[in-house]
Amino acid sequence: MSQKVLLNAKEVNIILHRLACQLIENHNDFSNTVLIGIQPRGRFLAERLAKMLREEYKIKDVQLGQLDITFFRDDFRRGEKPLEANTTEIDFVVENKKVVFIDDVLYTGRSIRAALTAIQSFGRPDEIELLTLIDRRFSRHLPIQPDYRGRQVDAINDEKVKVNWIENEGEDSVYLINK
Secondary structure, eight states, rough: EEEEEEEEEHHHEEEEEEEHHHHHHHHHHOTTTEEETTTTTHHHHHHHHHHHHHTTTSSSSOOOEEEEOOGOOOOTTTSSOOOOOOOBBBBSOOTTOOOEEEEESSSSHHHHHHHHGGGGGGGSSSSSEEEEEEETTOOOOOSOOOSSEEEEEOOOEEEEEEEEOOTSSSOOOOEEOOO
């Protein structure tokens, strides 16, 4: 197994600032926008962006939620081992809001399709956008594209993109792992 660094901590930080600025361009003061991290891995990116928007860009009312899509996935009964659900924390109304889904890696698009189904339990958003740190081109199974992308990566199918967050793995980095 070999791994190549795609992004180091400095590059991840630069990308996070760019993504935050793109969000501000499109959502101004976030009065009608909510951010929703897709569990489990999108949570770290969503939390980091919300913190950056609040602390560094002085946006007061950033609403942040977490959405568990485990039981909305089209492959959830196909695995050998039982799936463990994550938590959903959405303590605000999504009805008539602009929702920004946030995930670390966009691969086949199936997680986002599941999120589109799962969010309906909380109301009908006006609009849904997708922000992803890594967009794996050429691997989509569904016609889903990000509105905001940190970095596009051309990875072949047996390669894995691994995003590390300082809060979870002790470093901010992105690796391309060859099995």
